[in-house]
Amino acid sequence: MDPASLVTDTHVHHSVYTDPALFRLEMERIFGRAWIYLAHDSEIAEPGHYVTRHIGTTGVIVTRDRDGSAKAIVNRCTHRGATLCAFERGEAPHGHQCPYHGWLFAADGALKMVPNRQNYAGVLDLAENGARPVRLESYRGFLFGTLDDAAGPLVDFLGPMASSIDDLVDRSPTGRLSCAPYVLRHHYRGNWKMTFENLNDTIHPGFAHAASVVSAKHVAEEVGSRDGLSPTVGMMLANGKPIQFFQDLDMMVAPPGHSYIGGHMGANYSPDTADRYTADLIAFHGPEKARQVLGTDRHLTLLYPSSTWHARYQTVRIVRPVRHDLTEVIGYVFRLEGAPEETFRNAIEYVNGANSAASPVISDDLELYERLRTGNGYDGAGWIPYTRGLNEDREAGNGWTRTPATSEAFIRNQFRAWAHYMEAA
Ligand code: FES
Ligand SMILES: [Fe+2]
Numbered sequence: 001m002d003p004a005s006l007v008t009d010t011h012v013h014h015s016v017y018t019d020p021a022l023f024r025l026e027m028e029r030i031f032g033r034a035w036i037y038l039a040h041d042s043e044i045a046e047p048g049h050y051v052t053r054h055i056g057t058t059g060v061i062v063t064r065d066r067d068g069s070a071k072a073i074v075n076r077c078t079h080r081g082a083t084l085c086a087f088e089r090g091e092a093p094h095g096h097q098c099p100y101h102g103w104l105f106a107a108d109g110a111l112k113m114v115p116n117r118q119n120y121a122g123v124l125d126l127a128e129n130g131a132r133p134v135r136l137e138s139y140r141g142f143l144f145g146t147l148d149d150a151a152g153p154l155v156d157f158l159g160p161m162a163s164s165i166d167d168l169v170d171r172s173p174t175g176r177l178s179c180a181p182y183v184l185r186h187h188y189r190g191n192w193k194m195t196f197e198n199l200n201d202t203i204h205p206g207f208a209h210a211a212s213v214v215s216a217k218h219v220a221e222e223v224g225s226r227d228g229l230s231p232t233v234g235m236m237l238a239n240g241k242p243i244q245f246f247q248d249l250d251m252m253v254a255p256p257g258h259s260y261i262g263g264h265m266g267a268n269y270s271p272d273t274a275d276r277y278t279a280d281l282i283a284f285h286g287p288e289k290a291r292q293v294l295g296t297d298r299h300l301t302l303l304y305p306s307s308t309w310h311a312r313y314q315t316v317r318i319v320r321p322v323r324h325d326l327t328e329v330i331g332y333v334f335r336l337e338g339a340p341e342e343t344f345r346n347a348i349e350y351v352n353g354a355n356s357a358a359s360p361v362i363s364d365d366l367e368l369y370e371r372l373r374t375g376n377g378y379d380g381a382g383w384i385p386y387t388r389g390l391n392e393d394r395e396a397g398n399g400w401t402r403t404p405a406t407s408e409a410f411i412r413n414q415f416r417a418w419a420h421y422m423e424a425a
Contacts, residue, residue, distance in 0.1 A: 257304025
């Protein structure tokens with residue numbers, strides 16, 4: 001099978017969403033080659049602190065080492081292959097010990113100790129049996145890992161889209177962020193790519209989310225203004241904006257597979273918070289930079305193939321492929337250290353609306369992902385067009401392409417990256 005034959009400039013073959021063999025190839029060639037967002041510095045603040053995450057279907061442990069650096073290893077014991085760590089986060093100041101026969105691994109994977117080592121008949125070299133290290137690079141406190149030792153630097157992978165991470169960090173009036181110690185997650189029975197193709201699709205909300213648009217309009221009428229509406233209600237109202245509004249909104253795409261669309265939820269902080277927050281940002285950045293930070297309004301940034309970012313609501317979501325037909329989406333929310341508490345409360349409300357399975361918005365999307373799995377699972381389902389906005393792309397310099405937010409350019413951009421990754425080495 002030649003993966004490149006499944007993608008054209010205008011169509012993609014349905015099997016890319018449903019074929020288990022293609023999924024395994026994606027794990028090897030896409031998730032085995034790209035930089036994958038893993039964790040934020042604040043989650044492993046002290047030596048010995050660790051979190052467990054995934055690169056594709058491979059579990060990894062990210063640990064703060066004794067020298068203060070972050071280290072990552074594959075979450076697998078080199079003896080019989082058991083996963084080393086079953087917890088999501090914790091402290092392992094003396095290393096990660098396998099629960100099966102007690103082999104002990106350092107943060108960087110070095111095999112430090114094997115109980116009853118003399119029983120291995122002298123054919124066990126500690127130096128040759130370390131856990132597999134995972135290459136890490138950090139961008140402004142955000143740790144990305146790759147299983148590809150030959151991958152180019154992280155900044156090349158991020159390209160101009162690094163500015164969306166800048167957008168998040170620069171919103172802190174101290175330059176510091178901390179990841180809240182709780183997460184909101186959901187699973188759906190469908191392919192991981194469906195999330196990437198849905199989140200910046202501005203045509204679907206008016207249809208898929210119509211019911212919650214009606215509810216939100218009732219709420220807004222009762223409240224009498226947009227002020228004081230929660231971000232979830234703001235999101236629901238934004239979903240009901242006319243198509244021309246989204247036609248006039250920008251979408252920006254950049255290789256490999258990344259994109260964002262302009263902000264459109266129009267939610268504001270309360271006047272007191274806005275004043276104090278603005279003053280704090282001016283004190284930290286100076287007036288010009290503060291104005292630029294506050295004037296930036298991006299909706300979701302998609303860092304293909306593994307994470308989505310919303311700086312204005314301090315939210316990062318990891319899209320984790322589990323099987324060809326099973327995906328987990330994990331939402332993390334960040335506190336802007338030193339900013340008014342309302343900025344954090346707003347972010348929590350946003351991630352509730354954006355990532356809770358109980359959200360009146362997300363439940364619609366999950367229903368549709370399952371319908372996509374069913375419809376695209378039919379034998380001979382055939383080719384899927386993605387031609388919306390095909391001729392509207394404009395070069396915008398610096399690696400960007402600008403196009404209306406109603407375009408499917410971001411999906412075409414994702415499949416250009418998909419085909420590139422999937423080419424044999
Ligand atoms: S499988 Fe880990 S020590 Fe045996
Ligand atoms: Fe949606």
